[in-house]
Amino acid sequence: MEVASALFFIVDPFRWKTELKAQLKRRMLAAEVNIGYSTDLTEHANIKMTKQKTSIPSFRYFIHTFGCQMNENDSERLAGILEGMGAVKAAVLEESTLILINTCAVRQKSEEKLYSLLGRLDRIKRKNGALIGVLGCVAQLYRDNLIEKKPTIDFVMGPDNYGDLPDTLAGISSHDPQSKRVITRFSREWHEIADSLILRESSFSAYVTIMEGCDNFCSYCVVPFTRGREKFRPIRNILAEIQSLAKNNYREVLLLGQNVNSYKDPESGISFVDLLKTVNSVEEIDWIRFITSHPKNFSPEIAQTMAANRKICRQLHLPVQSGSSDILARMKRQYTRDEYLENIAFIKVLMPDIALSADIIVGYPGETEKDHKETLSLLEEVRYTNIFSFRYSPRPRSAAAGEEDSVPLEVKRQRLIEVQALQKDIQLSINRTFIGKNIKTLCTGKSKKDTGRYTGRSEGYQVINFDAGCDVVGQFVQVEITSCGPYSLRGRMVESKDACPH
Numbered sequence: 001m002e003v004a005s006a007l008f009f010i011v012d013p014f015r016w017k018t019e020l021k022a023q024l025k026r027r028m029l030a031a032e033v034n035i036g037y038s039t040d041l042t043e044h045a046n047i048k049m050t051k052q053k054t055s056i057p058s059f060r061y062f063i064h065t066f067g068c069q070m071n072e073n074d075s076e077r078l079a080g081i082l083e084g085m086g087a088v089k090a091a092v093l094e095e096s097t098l099i100l101i102n103t104c105a106v107r108q109k110s111e112e113k114l115y116s117l118l119g120r121l122d123r124i125k126r127k128n129g130a131l132i133g134v135l136g137c138v139a140q141l142y143r144d145n146l147i148e149k150k151p152t153i154d155f156v157m158g159p160d161n162y163g164d165l166p167d168t169l170a171g172i173s174s175h176d177p178q179s180k181r182v183i184t185r186f187s188r189e190w191h192e193i194a195d196s197l198i199l200r201e202s203s204f205s206a207y208v209t210i211m212e213g214c215d216n217f218c219s220y221c222v223v224p225f226t227r228g229r230e231k232f233r234p235i236r237n238i239l240a241e242i243q244s245l246a247k248n249n250y251r252e253v254l255l256l257g258q259n260v261n262s263y264k265d266p267e268s269g270i271s272f273v274d275l276l277k278t279v280n281s282v283e284e285i286d287w288i289r290f291i292t293s294h295p296k297n298f299s300p301e302i303a304q305t306m307a308a309n310r311k312i313c314r315q316l317h318l319p320v321q322s323g324s325s326d327i328l329a330r331m332k333r334q335y336t337r338d339e340y341l342e343n344i345a346f347i348k349v350l351m352p353d354i355a356l357s358a359d360i361i362v363g364y365p366g367e368t369e370k371d372h373k374e375t376l377s378l379l380e381e382v383r384y385t386n387i388f389s390f391r392y393s394p395r396p397r398s399a400a401a402g403e404e405d406s407v408p409l410e411v412k413r414q415r416l417i418e419v420q421a422l423q424k425d426i427q428l429s430i431n432r433t434f435i436g437k438n439i440k441t442l443c444t445g446k447s448k449k450d451t452g453r454y455t456g457r458s459e460g461y462q463v464i465n466f467d468a469g470c471d472v473v474g475q476f477v478q479v480e481i482t483s484c485g486p487y488s489l490r491g492r493m494v495e496s497k498d499a500c501p502h
């Protein structure tokens, strides 16, 4: 009997559950002395120390992330929570005993990525009994239905509930179908994940979430049903995080939210403009970006603040969706084509060198050839440096889901091709104007294939591929642009005594 149970322990891939419970107990004890949000815990060094200190054997996790930057940032937090519990990131999916899928529901195609991944995970689960959790926007949207439809899933968790991850893991076993859990409560208030570590992908550029949710209910959009109503993170927590990033040599912050312009500090009522000014005053941070802005909330004051505070990048993502006022009205976007263009004209007067980008939807129900031509002419008028364009996809619970998806797939395809072909030409002609110029570039990585080749971003968020004589990842360098394509600029680093000093 004893031998059997010992053997069971050796081969049981779920032994981490017992380890986890013990770890959880320790965390709770630790939480008594570590009240609230500890900024220094964002340091990688601390995370490593936590791992070294614990004598509890590690379990291996893998997080697969779909969707927007907010999901990426959430995954960094989830990784932090798991590592704080003694878990170790698995090198490959097949080696992990805990698999989290952070999902996106924005279009049917985004959702389908989950189902095809689950097919693959099914095989891994049968082999090593891995525990599978589905998180993010698909989780929140389908709740119990998801687990009923896909029994391979052990738990479903919506974005407002990530603080419950340790308790949830401690209560689940993939041996026991009765232990499956669905945690999809919405909370009206902002909840900081207590004593959370953030295991960031980058050591020099960081996402900082400032708000979550959306009150706009654009007719095509599922996000208000997956992220709930707008709620704002207290400014003191935002600043604590940014100051900690600055202390740890981060150079760039990207403020995140579905509708950042409507930010209001829940305690003082401080607005987005004041938040921008405050972040601008954090000395060590060089570049500040924010995403996403809504054209109806993007006030002249925000543009003036960008123009007056030089650390705020001259780059703006202002999704227009369509160039036709009729379609915009039916999408419930609350601005007309002319109002949008007036906004853009004002921004360009203040910042002639600004890089603009947008999202475009083609084939919204009832979109005529004339509406489509208006989208094309708007692209010509604004001259974005980049766009993200999509075929309309009906989404559950959205207002437009009740309308007939009337534009045939072939027409949608053709319109998308036209939008992307025109934009490609515009981008190429914009990019050509940079040839021969020296551009300040934040180096974000090196080429896996070619030594001496690096990649980075300009202030306008354009991709810059360049040659350099030494490793400059994480540094600002000057790059002389020598050639370009429609989607990137190419060049060589201008040697200086700061770069490659040896």
Ligand code: SAH
Pocket: 106, 107, 220, 221, 222, 223, 257, 258, 259, 292, 293, 294, 319, 321, 359, 360, 361, 390, 391, 392, 393, 394, 395
């Ligand atoms: N909060 C942001 C982004 C939301 S989702 C905003 O308001 O702009 C990102 C983009 O996905 C949207 O801007 C839109 O262009 C696209 N999108 C959203 N729902 C869609 C749908 N049902 N079909 C096609 N594209 C969609």
Ligand code: SF4
Pocket: 214, 215, 216, 217, 218, 221, 222, 223, 224, 258, 259, 294
């Ligand atoms: Fe969706 Fe509109 Fe909200 Fe953006 S503003 S998240 S498109 S509902």
Ligand code: F3S
Pocket: 066, 067, 068, 069, 070, 071, 103, 104, 105, 106, 136, 137, 223, 226, 227
């Ligand atoms: Fe997708 Fe949710 Fe982001 S639906 S775009 S992951 S907010």
